[in-house]
Amino acid sequence: MSQTIAHKTLDGPALESLGPVTSEEARLLEKLDLTRLPRHVAVIMDGNGRWAQKRHLPRIAGHRQGTQSARTTIETCARLKIEALTLYAFSVENWRRPKTEIDFLMQLLREYLKKEMPLLQKNAIRMRFLGRIHELPAAVQKDVREAMEKTAGNKGMVLCVALNYGGRAEIVDALNAVLREQNGSAAPSQVSEERISRHLYTEGLPDPDLLIRTSGEMRVSNFLLWQIAYAEIFVTETLWPDFNRARLLEALVEFQKRERRYGGIREGHPNTEKPARVAGE
Numbered sequence: 001m002s003q004t005i006a007h008k009t010l011d012g013p014a015l016e017s018l019g020p021v022t023s024e025e026a027r028l029l030e031k032l033d034l035t036r037l038p039r040h041v042a043v044i045m046d047g048n049g050r051w052a053q054k055r056h057l058p059r060i061a062g063h064r065q066g067t068q069s070a071r072t073t074i075e076t077c078a079r080l081k082i083e084a085l086t087l088y089a090f091s092v093e094n095w096r097r098p099k100t101e102i103d104f105l106m107q108l109l110r111e112y113l114k115k116e117m118p119l120l121q122k123n124a125i126r127m128r129f130l131g132r133i134h135e136l137p138a139a140v141q142k143d144v145r146e147a148m149e150k151t152a153g154n155k156g157m158v159l160c161v162a163l164n165y166g167g168r169a170e171i172v173d174a175l176n177a178v179l180r181e182q183n184g185s186a187a188p189s190q191v192s193e194e195r196i197s198r199h200l201y202t203e204g205l206p207d208p209d210l211l212i213r214t215s216g217e218m219r220v221s222n223f224l225l226w227q228i229a230y231a232e233i234f235v236t237e238t239l240w241p242d243f244n245r246a247r248l249l250e251a252l253v254e255f256q257k258r259e260r261r262y263g264g265i266r267e268g269h270p271n272t273e274k275p276a277r278v279a280g281e
């Protein structure tokens with residue numbers, strides 16, 4: 001991190017676990033209400049190529065630097081006790097990139113899973129992978145399976161890596177699973193939101209309440225289309241390799257400024273016990 005370390009550790013177990021913070025981070029942490037953090041943060045990590053281009057480096061240098069931002073984001077979210085973090089690492093559309101770049105990204109992920117296993121274990125992180133994993137190269141599938149197995153008993157944050165992921169493909173997969181479940185059943189078929197959610201790759205996780213996208217693009221890029229129905233969207237101009245802890249805290253502070261109404265007129269999700277009062281009531 002390039003900023004001056006102020007060596008200020010704020011009070012409270014969650015903040016203490018962040019260790020030394022910069023003066024900028026300390027200012028942001030003071031504004032953050034730890035009781036109102038998002039339960040699930042999803043991130044579109046964009047801008048690796050542009051980061052490299054600005055430095056006259058090959059695109060892959062941007063991806064490599066991007067793993068540092070992934071590390072910081074994962075560790076900070078885990079220490080703040082956020083329930084789930086989803087990182088968009090490789091989309092179904094990314095197969096259109098040059099083979100050398102695809103091979104590099106797959107290799108980088110494999111290296112990452114090996115190198116970062118101690119960090120994942122130390123922070124009690126449980127790994128999940130979202131996407132058509134069975135279509136990935138066999139070696140990647142093996143590493144993905146191993147990472148899930150090694151962290152299966154962890155009770156901390158769930159880290160989801162979206163890999164060969166597409167939001168539309170996920171909905172198609174969910175509906176096909178519903179159809180398979182229906183076969184052989186005499187009961188009349190009924191699809192409900194709950195039933196579809198149960199067959200999504202994110203089954204059992206809360207929907208993301210905060211979606212962060214780096215590098216300034218105003219698109220959702222086929223990411224968690226079903227799950228982001230009520231998410232707050234935070235777009236920063238920062239390119240992913242420059243996304244540090246202060247930028248993450250900034251996104252969390254911004255999230256807490258938003259008034260979440262879910263179509264009603266005050267806080268309260270339509271699917272929770274706390275009902276939203278609807279306009280006109």
Ligand code: FPP
Pocket residue numbers: 045046047048049050051063064066067070087088089090094105108109112161240
């Ligand atoms: C988007 O930047 C980034 C990706 C397609 C890959 C993201 C992968 C990583 C950050 C590394 C591995 C991640 C993990 C979880 C270990 P881009 O190439 O589209 O950038 P550009 O829009 O500037 O060209």
